[in-house]
Amino acid sequence: MSNKAYITGTCIIRNNGIFHNGQLVWEAPGAELQEFLRGAYDHFSGQYPKFHKMDPLSKLGWLAAEVLLKDNPVLQLPKEAVGMMLSNRSASLDTDIRYYATVKDIASPALFVYTLPNIVMGEICIRHGFKGENTFFVSEQFDTALLSAYPTELLSTTPLQACLVAWVEVMEQDYEVIMVLVERNGQQPLDKESLDAIR
């Protein structure tokens, strides 16, 4: 088994634009985050009403996966063979604050269920049926060393054949998603330099 992993696709969401494999595929200049997210959902997906109940963190990660995995052969792999490794700076603080505001009146169950950062991974797994290993790290910055070394290890030493690797950050109107699809074979090796170049 090769001790390497390869980047086979990228999706970046920032500055009101969505980039798939480096190409701008959709934008909504000037839109507030919620308006941007709704517009992107209508453009790329639709027919998944649960999207509207998600918090912004889950919507961002879910959308990036939606763009990255559309018609992708990875969806045909055994569900146990697709994993995920996500990371961000603010965990679920954006939603935690809004949930805390509701506690003063009647606590919102719908907000409460999103007061953990790893829920975004659950939403992606539910959408695509993935059952592989997943992990969420909180770090001050996009740790390209960790987010290249760990997935490489996973693909080398576990049954995983593909892994979504991403930085998914949101705090109020500031947001950024850098998601890459990593597989055992490909052209562009997954390493710190590659992730630094993509970000």
Place this chain on the structure above:
Amino acid sequence: MSDLKSQIVEQLNLQEVKPEDIGNDDPLFKTGLGLDSIDALELIVLLQQHYNIRIANPEQGPEIFHSIRTMAEFITAQQQKQQA
């Protein structure tokens, strides 16, 4: 019942459902509107916020939240009790 439908659509963030599309006797869970367990909790919150009604016996939940009609009948009965 139309007010109740609008309140449910807003409370549960059902952005792709129009209140008028919800049948009075359609099941709210599973086959009908497809609500889940978190939605059930939000419906309890809705009763508290909009009607100042608390459900004393949680086992009544499935019966109360079966449909728009059963919810409306429960709300009406509770309001009559409050006024008595």
